[in-house]
Amino acid sequence: MKLDFLGTVIFGIVLLIGLAVVVIFILLGIFVIKALIKYIKSEDVRKEKSGIRKSLGKVLKQHREECNMTQEFVAEAIGVSRQAVSKWENGMSDPSTSNLIALAKLFKISTEELLHEVK
Known part of the structure; x- marks a missing residue:
């Protein structure tokens, strides 16, 4: 009888744990779907920031090329690495x-003239 x-108790506990796991996966799925929807809706904002x-x-880059300068020359002239100039021109950093x-x-x-050209 005790057995x-x-x-029955062990079966009930296993059943509750299984149910809890299912609920957690459902909630996780809901959060992932909401995050994806938010990401998709933010496309315009991401494009705008990228464009800036x-x-x-x-x-x-336009001014550097108009002055017939290389990235290396610009870097040496202002005391930064050529990679820094490249990152600025590629929009990876400012x-x-x-x-x-x-x-x-x-x-x-x-x-002011330089910044005025930035849209």
Whole structure:
């Protein structure tokens, strides 16, 4: 009799654990679906942010090329690595304020003119 009762209790516990696992997977699925929907709806915002970063990079690259300068020359002139200049032009990072001022001087334009071209 004790064995039957113990078996029933163990079966009940296993059943509850299984039910809990199913509920957790359902909730996890709901959270994943909600996150995907939010990500999909944010496409316009992501494109806009990407466009802004690329715009500064394009402006920097345009001025560098108009001045017939290489990335290496620009890097040496303002005291940064060539990789830093490449990242700025590719929109992977933005130059610091002091580097932006140095770039404008190197390109023989004002910082305001340089930034005004960024959309």
